Amino acid sequence: MCAILSNGVKGRHESGIIVDSITQGFRRFCCPVCAKLFFSLSNIDSHIRMHTGDKPFQCNICSYKSTQKGNLRRHRMAVHNLAE
Numbered sequence: 001m002c003a004i005l006s007n008g009v010k011g012r013h014e015s016g017i018i019v020d021s022i023t024q025g026f027r028r029f030c031c032p033v034c035a036k037l038f039f040s041l042s043n044i045d046s047h048i049r050m051h052t053g054d055k056p057f058q059c060n061i062c063s064y065k066s067t068q069k070g071n072l073r074r075h076r077m078a079v080h081n082l083a084e
Contacts, residue, residue, distance in 0.1 A: 027039070029041055029043075029044045031044060031047055031048060031051075033048070033051045034051070046067065046068055049067040049068075050067065054067065055067050057069050057071070057072040058072075059072060059075060059076060059080075061076075061080050061082075062079070062080075064079070
């Protein structure tokens, strides 16, 4: 658990991510694995893939997979000369 959240935990997101109380107008999300804090749920979802090894974005031409859509887009442009 995030040390910074020890006194102010408000709840958990359905994915198990700890949601801090609103601090200075911002909601913070804590990675349950390494306790890194994020201000965006999409950023922490992407970060958690680093821990799980999940690569949901797959090239439809070759076997390349990536954790982020932008990396797949860059792969398609660099390797296959395809733009979105």
